[in-house]
Amino acid sequence: MTPERGxxxxxxxxxxxxxxxxxxxxxxxxxxxxxxxxxEEFGGAVSVETITEFIDGGGKYFTSNMQINS
Known part of the structure; x- marks a missing residue:
């Protein structure tokens, strides 16, 4: 994802x-x-409900729960 691609x-x-x-x-x-x-909780006005509305409204969503240990 780069500015060249918009x-x-x-x-x-x-x-x-x-x-x-x-x-x-x-x-x-x-x-x-x-x-x-x-x-466990997002800050501000972001919640599971808000993310669900985002997806239902046509927003694209990607998440990962993988934790990287260094």
Missing amino acids: YSLTFKSADDSNLLLVKYGEFLYEHLIIFAPSV
Whole structure:
């Protein structure tokens, strides 16, 4: 995913208190990638319900629960 292909990446911590997927009734993103294997709750206004609405609204979603130990 590169800017040459029309994508821009935004990185956020899963527990960021300012997390949003929706603002003023509109999705802020078209794609959502989550790498947060040990998170029990998301920060901000993101929840399982919000992610479900995102997917049901046509958003693309990828997640991984694999934890990498170094």
